[in-house]
Amino acid sequence: MRLAALREQVLEANLALARSGLAPATFGNASGVDRAAGLVAIKPSGVSYERLTAAMLVLTDLDGVVVEGELRPSSDLPTHLALYRAWPAIGGVAHAHSEYATTWAQAGWPIPCLGTTHADHYPGPVPITAWLTEAAIAAGYERETGAAIVQALEGMDPAEVPGALVRGHGPFCWGAHALAAAEEAVALERIARLAYQTLQLEAAARPLERALHEKHFRRKHGPSAYYGQP
Ligand SMILES: [Zn+2]
Numbered sequence: 001m002r003l004a005a006l007r008e009q010v011l012e013a014n015l016a017l018a019r020s021g022l023a024p025a026t027f028g029n030a031s032g033v034d035r036a037a038g039l040v041a042i043k044p045s046g047v048s049y050e051r052l053t054a055a056m057l058v059l060t061d062l063d064g065v066v067v068e069g070e071l072r073p074s075s076d077l078p079t080h081l082a083l084y085r086a087w088p089a090i091g092g093v094a095h096a097h098s099e100y101a102t103t104w105a106q107a108g109w110p111i112p113c114l115g116t117t118h119a120d121h122y123p124g125p126v127p128i129t130a131w132l133t134e135a136a137i138a139a140g141y142e143r144e145t146g147a148a149i150v151q152a153l154e155g156m157d158p159a160e161v162p163g164a165l166v167r168g169h170g171p172f173c174w175g176a177h178a179l180a181a182a183e184e185a186v187a188l189e190r191i192a193r194l195a196y197q198t199l200q201l202e203a204a205a206r207p208l209e210r211a212l213h214e215k216h217f218r219r220k221h222g223p224s225a226y227y228g229q230p
Pocket residue numbers: 028095096097169170
């Protein structure tokens with residue numbers, strides 16, 4: 001991908017987070033990676049979405065060394081980089097403090113799959129990380145947050161599980177590119193909200209039956225997918 005196109009797409013992903021109300025004030029950030037160039041474009045730290053332009057995005061290598069940009073990158077950059085390094089198949093990461101997903105993260109619960117909206121996006125519950133240890137927080141808080149996410153996904157395919165909750169913090173989502181990651185952040189907020197409301201109305205609501213869950217997930221993922229247009 002040309003770097004100008006990467007910048008435009010990452011800008012669009014950040015604006016999508018802001019437009020959907022997922023990232024109030026400056027909470028939240030999206031990034032994208034150009035694998036061939038080995039470069040990541042990410043939102044600069046503390047810049048409001050109204051002021052954000054493609055030229056303001058910061059380009060770094062996969063070790064976080066700034067290659068282009070006048071501004072400091074988002075402080076969550078090391079979390080994004082940890083995910084890019086661990087998972088070569090992903091091309092974008094989005095983070096928000098969206099209300100319902102963050103509520104689940106704070107409660108410390110993985111989100112159970114109570115309906116097909118969830119099953120369309122996740123093959124199981126939305127995973128949640130362990131608490132970071134004091135040592136991990138001291139050693140490199142943002143990088144260790146990424147490591148905790150990778151750990152929470154152990155045994156899962158990040159191409160099939162597009163997000164996780166960081167315990168006590170909020171959701172991180174990813175996808176094939178920055179916009180896909182932002183779209184997953186929007187979907188996760190909807191899933192989190194529906195699950196919360198379902199359990200309010202019916203505390204004994206049960207997870208979706210496996211066959212129905214599988215049916216919905218496999219309509220959209222993997223070799224037998226048939227949802228949408230070819
Ligand atoms: Zn955050």
